[in-house]
Amino acid sequence: MTGINIEPGAHGEQVIRCAWLVNPGAAPRQNVRVTIVDDSVAEICETPVDELSQVAAVALMPAFVNVHTHLEFSRLSHPLSPPAPFPDWIRAVVRYRSANSDGAPFTADSVRAGLHESHAAGVRLVGEISTTEGGVTALQQALEETGNAGVSFRELIGFSADQVSAQLDVADRHVAATPTSDISGSGQDLVRGLSPHAPYSVHPELFEGIVDIARRATAPVAMHLAETIDEVELLQSQTGQFVNFLQSLNLWDPQILSRGTTSLRYLEKLAQAERALAIHGNYFGPAEIAFLSRHPHVAVVYCPRTHAYFGHTPHLWQRLQAAGAAVLLGTDSRASNPDLSVWKELQFVAGQNNVAPVWELLPMITTTAADALGFNREDFKVKVGNRFRSVSVPCECDSESRLNAALIRSAAATEVSL
Numbered sequence: 245m246t247g248i249n250i251e252p253g254a255h256g257e258q259v260i261r262c263a264w265l266v267n268p269g270a271a272p273r274q275n276v277r278v279t280i281v282d283d284s285v286a287e288i289c290e291t292p293v294d295e296l297s298q299v300a301a302v303a304l305m306p307a308f309v310n311v312h313t314h315l316e317f318s319r320l321s322h323p324l325s326p327p328a329p330f331p332d333w334i335r336a337v338v339r340y341r342s343a344n345s346d347g348a349p350f351t352a353d354s355v356r357a358g359l360h361e362s363h364a365a366g367v368r369l370v371g372e373i374s375t376t377e378g379g380v381t382a383l384q385q386a387l388e389e390t391g392n393a394g395v396s397f398r399e400l401i402g403f404s405a406d407q408v409s410a411q412l413d414v415a416d417r418h419v420a421a422t423p424t425s426d427i428s429g430s431g432q433d434l435v436r437g438l439s440p441h442a443p444y445s446v447h448p449e450l451f452e453g454i455v456d457i458a459r460r461a462t463a464p465v466a467m468h469l470a471e472t473i474d475e476v477e478l479l480q481s482q483t484g485q486f487v488n489f490l491q492s493l494n495l496w497d498p499q500i501l502s503r504g505t506t507s508l509r510y511l512e513k514l515a516q517a518e519r520a521l522a523i524h525g526n527y528f529g530p531a532e533i534a535f536l537s538r539h540p541h542v543a544v545v546y547c548p549r550t551h552a553y554f555g556h557t558p559h560l561w562q563r564l565q566a567a568g569a570a571v572l573l574g575t576d577s578r579a580s581n582p583d584l585s586v587w588k589e590l591q592f593v594a595g596q597n598n599v600a601p602v603w604e605l606l607p608m609i610t611t612t613a614a615d616a617l618g619f620n621r622e623d624f625k626v627k628v629g630n631r632f633r634s635v636s637v638p639c640e641c642d643s644e645s646r647l648n649a650a651l652i653r654s655a656a657a658t659e660v661s662l
């Protein structure tokens with residue numbers, strides 16, 4: 245059998261027989277029978293010999309977590325161009341936003357479309373960067389429609405001193421808003437977080453103020469950091485492409501940043517929050533890696549296909565992991581990525597040389613990722629007692645030695661709906 249089949253059992257239960265069960269950080273299990281009662285996993289066992297003909301040629305995995313995306317770009321069919329120089333890509337993003345500034349309906353529609361695309365690709369928990377109140381509302385509605393959970397990181401931007409106080413007000417209001425109703429019965433479905441956009445777009449006082457608000461509200465924080473070598477140069481010496489970019493927007497003031505500023509300084513402040521995501525970290529050096537190894541509540545988000553789109557030097561995610569840092573995978577947005585499948589991000593990574601097998605990478609889009617967003621990591625395993633929330637991929641493979649290669653080349657992951 246090639247497609248997943250959910251059979252009714254003798255006592256009203258539902259039964260799935262799959263060629264492989266692949267859980268994060270665990271050895272894969274072959275020919276597994278999963279019994280589901282009232283949407284919860286009641287039993288996982290070896291498929292009895294007389295039922296082997298009913299085993300579907302699929303690998304079953306827990307639902308995924310995509311810790312970093314910007315769903316407002318979900319109506320794009322192709323990434324925005326040019327990918328380099330990076331400030332020109334930012335200009336393309338700004339143009340796209342203003343071309344669709346007829347406003348809220350377009351953003352809301354894009355956020356909803358993106359969340360539904362994510363859901364169909366097996367994502368059950370998403371870390372979304374929200375740029376407007378309408379975007380937050382649209383996310384909330386889409387979470388209710390899909391039964392997903394999410395963190396709305398409210399984006400704050402303001403490089404000049406006169407923008408600081410208004411942006412801090414936005415941050416205050418966002419985290420103070422009432423949480424949404426508990427739709428699934430398993431806790432809050434929408435958590436409110438904050439996102440100081442990046443060092444080149446956020447005044448240092450605004451950044452510090454945002455982290456202070458997040459700390460008081462125990463809200464998670466997400467910040468793009470060390471994304472380009474130009475950003476590192478801007479911080480270090482206040483020269484380079486970002487100076488030209490900020491001058492062209494009449495935002496440049498050489499007094500805003502101090503000479504010798506580093507990404508590490510931002511990480512040290514982010515570490516004051518209960519949880520933080522350092523998005524990209526493409527150009528972290530030894531000092532940042534050493535700091536992150538001691539502060540795993542600040543997790544690095546590697547966005548593999550976006551990273552490749554921009555042509556960066558190889559990401560140090562393996563070095564970070566080996567040092568003890570938390571590393572997660574994210575899709576980023578359709579402005580720099582072809583789709584919103586976090587499974588494809590994992591396949592992209594797993595297909596590179598000298599990389600651990602898929603099941604050892606899986607925590608980066610399940611358990612460890614959930615933990616980084618403040619959700620229960622154990623919910624992102626297929627195990628007895630858990631609510632059944634699962635993903636399958638076609639997998640024609642009868643030996644563990646060939647399983648990793650089969651998973652890397654498998655077709656798209658799809659949610660398994662009961």
Ligand SMILES: [Zn+2]
Nearest residue numbers: 468523576577
């Ligand atoms: Zn991003």
